[in-house]
Amino acid sequence: MEDLDEPRCNRAAGHAILASLARFGLVPDEPVIWQSERTQFYRAALDRLIADGRAYPCACTRSQLAVAPCPCRHLNPQPHAWRFRSPDAVDDAILLRADGYFAYQLAVVVDDHLQNITHVVRGDDLLDATPGQIALQQALGYATPVYHHIPVVRDANGDKLSKQTRAAAIDEMPTELALAHAFFHLGLPPLEITPRWPAWAVPAWSSRRI
Ligand SMILES: [Zn+2]
Numbered sequence: 001m002e003d004l005d006e007p008r009c010n011r012a013a014g015h016a017i018l019a020s021l022a023r024f025g026l027v028p029d030e031p032v033i034w035q036s037e038r039t040q041f042y043r044a045a046l047d048r049l050i051a052d053g054r055a056y057p058c059a060c061t062r063s064q065l066a067v068a069p070c071p072c073r074h075l076n077p078q079p080h081a082w083r084f085r086s087p088d089a090v091d092d093a094i095l096l097r098a099d100g101y102f103a104y105q106l107a108v109v110v111d112d113h114l115q116n117i118t119h120v121v122r123g124d125d126l127l128d129a130t131p132g133q134i135a136l137q138q139a140l141g142y143a144t145p146v147y148h149h150i151p152v153v154r155d156a157n158g159d160k161l162s163k164q165t166r167a168a169a170i171d172e173m174p175t176e177l178a179l180a181h182a183f184f185h186l187g188l189p190p191l192e193i194t195p196r197w198p199a200w201a202v203p204a205w206s207s208r209r210i
Contacts, residue, residue, distance in 0.1 A: 002108075003036045004101055020171055024179060025195055033115075035107050042102040045110045045140055046082060046095050054139045055095055058083045084136060091132035109133050113142040120145045123152035125160055150210055153185060186210055 001014045011034075018032065049055040059077035060070045070083065073092060081098040084091070084105075093105040112120065127149045137144050153161045161167035170178055176193045183190060183201070187209025191200060 001032055001034045002104060003034055004104060004107055023171070023175055025198055033111070035102075035111065038107070038111070039102060041110050041114060042096075042107050045106060046102070049084065049095065049139060050082065052139070054085050055082045056085050057081070058094070061098075084132070084139070086132065086135050088135075091135055093132050093136070105129060105132060106136065109136045109140065109142065112145060113137070113140070117145050119148070121148045121150065123160075124149040125152050148207060150207055 001017070003010070003014050014034065018028075021027070046055060056073055057077055057079035058070055058072040059075075059080040060072060070092065072083065073085065073089065081094055082096040084093045084095055086092050094103045095106045096102055111117075130147055130149070134144050155161060155165060155167070157165075159165045173181075179193050179197065180190065186205065188201060188204050191197075191204075
C-alpha cells in the first residue's frame with residue numbers, strides 16, 4: 001500500500017481501497033504491507049547510496065525547480081533533500097524529500113526487491129519512471145524484474161481516470177457492471193460474472209487483446 005505521502009494518505013483510505021478490491025473478488029494472497037511502516041528499509045537503502053557516493057544532497061525549493069533544473073549535483077549544499085546520482089545525470093530522482101518523507105521511486109525499488117518481485121505489470125502512466133527505477137536497482141545491486149506496461153483508462157480529454165480528474169468512484173457502480181466494463185477494456189470475453197471470475201479471467205488475459 002503506497003501510503004508514504006502521509007499528509008494526503010491515511011490508514012482509512014487504504015482500508016477503503018482494500019474493501020473495494022475485495023468487493024470485486026480481488027483479495028491479496030499475502031498480507032498487505034504498508035510503506036509507511038517500512039521507513040527503516042528505505043533509510044538503509046538511502047544510507048547505502050550515500051556511502052557509495054550514489055546520492056547527493058539537494059537544497060532546491062519547489063519554486064526554484066519549477067523554473068530551472070537542480071544544480072546541486074555540483075554544489076554539495078547542506079542536506080535538505082537527497083537525490084540519486086544517476087549514471088546519465090538525467091534521472092536524478094528525489095530519494096528523500098525535504099519534508100522528511102521517502103520518495104515513491106526509492107520505496108518501490110526497495111519493496112520490489114524485498115518481496116522478490118520478478119514481474120511487474122502496471123499502467124503506462126509509470127513507463128517514464130521505469131528507467132530511473134532500473135538505474136536505482138543497479139546502484140543497489142538488486143535484480144531487475146520483467147516490466148510490462150498496459151494502457152490506463154483515460155477520459156475524453158486523455159486524462160487518466162482519477163480523483164484529481166473527478167472520475168466517479170468505482171463503488172458507485174454495481175459490481176457486475178463495473179467488471180463487465182473492465183473486461184471489455186481488457187479485451188476479455190463477456191463471460192458470466194460469479195465470485196469465481198478470477199479463475200477464468202486470469203488464463204484468458206493477454207496484453208495482446210488490449
Ligand atoms: Zn537541487
